[in-house]
Amino acid sequence: MIQNKRWLRRSVQSTVLVYFLLLILVPILGIYVQGLSGGWAHFAESILQPIAWDSVLLTIKLAVIATLINTALGTMLAWALVRYRFPGRRLLNSLVDLPFALPTAVGGLMILLLLGPQSWLGSWLAGHNIEIVYQQPAIVLAMIFVTFPFVIRTIQPLLEELDPSEEEASYTLGATRSGTFWRVIFPAMRPGVIGGAMLAFSRALAEFGAVVLVAGNIPGKTLTASVQIYGNVESSNPSGAAAVSVLLLTLSFLVLWSVNLLTERKDAR
Amino acid sequence: MKKLNITVTYLVFLLLLIIPLGQVLSSAFSTGFSGFWSALTDPQALHAFLISGILVGAVTALNTLFGVLLAMLLVRETGISRRIRQFLNAVVDLPFAVSPIIGGLMILLLLGPHTALGAFLEDHGVKIVFALPGMILATLFVTFPLMVREVMPVLQEIGTDQEEAAYTLGAGSWRTFWRVTWPSIRWGVLYGVVLTVARALGEFGAVLVVSGNIINKTQSATTLVYQQVENFNFVAANSLAFVLAGFSIVVLMTLEWAKRRKEV
Numbered sequence: 001m002i003q004n005k006r007w008l009r010r011s012v013q014s015t016v017l018v019y020f021l022l023l024i025l026v027p028i029l030g031i032y033v034q035g036l037s038g039g040w041a042h043f044a045e046s047i048l049q050p051i052a053w054d055s056v057l058l059t060i061k062l063a064v065i066a067t068l069i070n071t072a073l074g075t076m077l078a079w080a081l082v083r084y085r086f087p088g089r090r091l092l093n094s095l096v097d098l099p100f101a102l103p104t105a106v107g108g109l110m111i112l113l114l115l116g117p118q119s120w121l122g123s124w125l126a127g128h129n130i131e132i133v134y135q136q137p138a139i140v141l142a143m144i145f146v147t148f149p150f151v152i153r154t155i156q157p158l159l160e161e162l163d164p165s166e167e168e169a170s171y172t173l174g175a176t177r178s179g180t181f182w183r184v185i186f187p188a189m190r191p192g193v194i195g196g197a198m199l200a201f202s203r204a205l206a207e208f209g210a211v212v213l214v215a216g217n218i219p220g221k222t223l224t225a226s227v228q229i230y231g232n233v234e235s236s237n238p239s240g241a242a243a244v245s246v247l248l249l250t251l252s253f254l255v256l257w258s259v260n261l262l263t264e265r266k267d268a269r
Numbered sequence: 270m271k272k273l274n275i276t277v278t279y280l281v282f283l284l285l286l287i288i289p290l291g292q293v294l295s296s297a298f299s300t301g302f303s304g305f306w307s308a309l310t311d312p313q314a315l316h317a318f319l320i321s322g323i324l325v326g327a328v329t330a331l332n333t334l335f336g337v338l339l340a341m342l343l344v345r346e347t348g349i350s351r352r353i354r355q356f357l358n359a360v361v362d363l364p365f366a367v368s369p370i371i372g373g374l375m376i377l378l379l380l381g382p383h384t385a386l387g388a389f390l391e392d393h394g395v396k397i398v399f400a401l402p403g404m405i406l407a408t409l410f411v412t413f414p415l416m417v418r419e420v421m422p423v424l425q426e427i428g429t430d431q432e433e434a435a436y437t438l439g440a441g442s443w444r445t446f447w448r449v450t451w452p453s454i455r456w457g458v459l460y461g462v463v464l465t466v467a468r469a470l471g472e473f474g475a476v477l478v479v480s481g482n483i484i485n486k487t488q489s490a491t492t493l494v495y496q497q498v499e500n501f502n503f504v505a506a507n508s509l510a511f512v513l514a515g516f517s518i519v520v521l522m523t524l525e526w527a528k529r530r531k532e533v
Contacts, residue, residue, distance in 0.1 A: 005442070013346065016338045017357075023410055024360055027375035028367070034378050073281055080278040084271060092282050094525055099286075101517035101524075103471030103491045106510040109498060110289035113507075119292055121284075145285060206368035208474035209491070213498055226370045226474070233370075233478055238378055245371045252366035260359070 028249070034239060035246035046243035054220040055228040056247055062136060062224070063204035066143035071197045073144075074151025075189070081152070082159040099148045104209030111142050111214050134216035139224060142210040147200035154196035155189055162188050195259055202255040205248065293514060296507040308508035316485050317493040317509075321470055323401065324489060328408045328469040333462055336416025337454070343417070344424040361417050364410055372410050373478025376403055399481040404489070407475035412468045419461035420454055427453045459527050467520040470513070 036043050047053060080086075081093050099107060115133045116122045125132055132138050162185065170180040208226040216222040217231075225248050232241035297305050308314060339361075343354055364372065380387045380397045390397060397403045427450075435445040473491040480487035482496065490509060497506035 009442075012338065013342055016335055016342055019335055020339055020357070020360075020413075023406070024363055024413060027372075027379055027410065028363060030379050031371065031375050073277075076274055077278050077281060080274045084275055086275050088279075092278065094521060095282060095286055097521055097524070098517065101467050101471075101520050103473060103494070103510075103513050103517070105473045105491045105494045105498075106293075106471070106513050106517075109494060109506060109510050110286075110293060112498070113292040113296060114284070114289045118296070119288075121288075148285065202366055206366070206371075208368060208370045209495075213495065226368045229368070229370050229374065230474070230478065233374055233377065238374065238381070238383075241374055242378060245368075245374060248368060249366070249371060252368070253363070256362060256366040260362075 031242055031245050031249065035242035038239065043243050043246070046240050047247050049240075051219045051223070052228060052240070052244050055223045055225045056244065058136075058220070058223065059205055059225040059248075060251075062139050063143060063201055066140045066147065066204045067197050067201040069140070070144050070147055070200050071151050071193060074148070074196065074200075075155060075193060078152045078155035078159060082156055096149050096152050099145055104146055104207065105213065107145050108142055108210035108213030111138060111145055111210065115141070115214075133214065134222065136222060138214040139211050139222060142214045143204040143207055146207050146210050147203045150200040150203065151193065151196035154199070155192040158189050158192040159185075191262065195262055198255050198259045198262075202252045202259075205252055205255075290514060293507050293510050296503055297511040300504055304504050305508045305511075308505040309512065311505070313484055313488070314490075314493060314505070314509060317488045317490045320401070320404075320488060321490040324404055324408055324476075325466055325469045327405050328412060329462060329465050331405075331409060332412050332416050332465050333458065336413070336461060337420055337458060340417045340420035340424055341450075344421055345429070361414050364413050367410075369411055369472065369474030370478055373407050373475035375410070376407050376475075376479050380406075398479060399483065399487060401487065403479040404476050404487060407479045408469050408472050411472055411475050412465045415464040415468060416458070416461035419457045419464070423454045423457040424450075456527055456530055460524065463520055463523050463527065467517060470516065 035046075038046075047056070077096075081089060081096075102110075112133065113119060114121060115125070115138060117126055122133070132141075166184055167180055170184045175183065206226060207224075208230065211224050212227050212230070215224065215227065217227055219228075223231075225244060229241045229244050229248070232238070232244070297308075342349075343358055343361075346354070377398055378384065380390070380403065382388065382391060382398060387398060395402075397406070431449050431453075432445055435449045436442075440448065471491060473495065476489055477492050477495065480489065480492065482488055482492045484496075488496070490513060494506050494509045494513070497503075497509065
């Protein structure tokens with residue numbers, strides 16, 4: 001009876017592990033094997049093609065811009081949502097997560113509508129000869145949209161936990177408001193700001209759904225890496241797609257790995 | 270400073286979320302309710318919703334089962350060395366870093382019609398890529414971390430004292446799970462289920478690559494939105510987007526409710 005149960009337990013556990021490894025690890029290794037199957041020279045040739053290389057550089061550039069804007073805005077918004085009381089605060093606080101809950105294609109469509117000619121913003125911009133839709137700013141906006149919750153949600157708990165007596169002590173000792181912010185409050189928020197920014201950056205690098213709808217997808221100008229990979233898949237060039245994927249994946253893994261290192265160090269303290 | 274900050278907060282939410290949502294709504298109903306309704310009851314749209322429904326159902330069931338089991342294995346199983354468990358724990362997060370497009374490409378590369386395995390399966394009448402099984406696989410990959418990451422912290426927090434007490438009192442492992450472990454993790458599981466449903470319904474990139482987006486066959490609700498936008502068919506696209514956005518808002522409200530229950 002007991003032997004029987006142990007056998008059952010072992011087989012359930014092995015099934016779970018095999019499922020997990022087959023579903024997650026094997027496909028990722030598969031991409032690396034396929035991307036590097038033609039040798040290093042072939043891999044280098046695939047990614048150094050102007051279309052591929054430019055798309056990766058463009059994606060990094062736009063993701064950095066989106067992350068910077070998002071970090072600044074996210075810090076301000078987290079501050080307002082935690083520290084200030086104003087009408088609609090609770091509603092806005094629950095709305096923060098909406099970009100995570102919305103399908104990314106819907107997110108892209110929303111940005112398209114916001115900037116399109118039928119909206120007041122779009123027509124105002126068109127009246128001033130500013131083109132945004134299908135241009136780089138639209139991609140940045142789409143990236144900001146999908147990564148919007150990260151920075152806010154990582155800073156909020158830190159701000160809530162912050163002991164008010166530390167701030168009061170700082171004021172009592174004669175520090176100014178900005179002095180207190182930079183010396184007392186910001187150091188407490190910093191892990192959240194950095195961690196949230198890195199998560200946002202890795203998500204912005206990977207984003208496809210929202211970007212493909214708002215970008216013009218012109219090589220070198222508005223073609224991001226994930227859209228370029230999709231184009232390669234569609235034109236039946238999976239090995240080219242795999243090469244760019246290896247590059248993008250390695251980059252994302254490095255970002256994720258450094259986020260983990262960062263949080264581990266924080267926990268250890 | 271305070272006034273400025275609050276104004277910026279309002280402005281960002283207004284510009285990024287509220288106005289665009291309003292525009293989705295007004296565009297969906299721009300030809301009246303009949304336009305909205307006919308866009309939704311169009312056979313192509315109905316079929317897309319059916320596909321999305323099957324996808325969500327299958328993915329949520331599998332992901333919940335294996336997610337909970339893996340979380341228990343990673344937290345509780347002392348028979349596996351700590352090193353290996355740490356490694357597996359790091360692997361769980363990998364899908365978060367993988368672009369959905371790459372997630373789809375992986376399945377195409379492993380099981381596509383040009384691969385040995387894919388050709389073999391196709392000869393035996395099993396079609397994976399450009400069919401539902403491939404879409405389910407792709408969505409399973411993308412949603413995998415959600416359940417594990419919700420359940421693991423709860424399991425760590427409750428510790429093993431109560432479970433050990435149950436074993437000592439003579440309860441079997443099955444009974445211990447349902448009487449002791451399950452009541453403490455069920456809100457975490459619910460949270461994971463809701464996140465999985467939302468992500469599975471909204472998944473776009475991975476599904477687009479694997480499904481081939483074949484109308485009335487493998488087209489899901491999100492890939493139909495994409496196709497309607499590409500065809501400049503904005504009323505139909507927005508009608509579908511409106512329904513999907515409404516669903517997301519319901520998901521969000523459920524999460525808020527579950528969070529409050531979990532805290533009590």
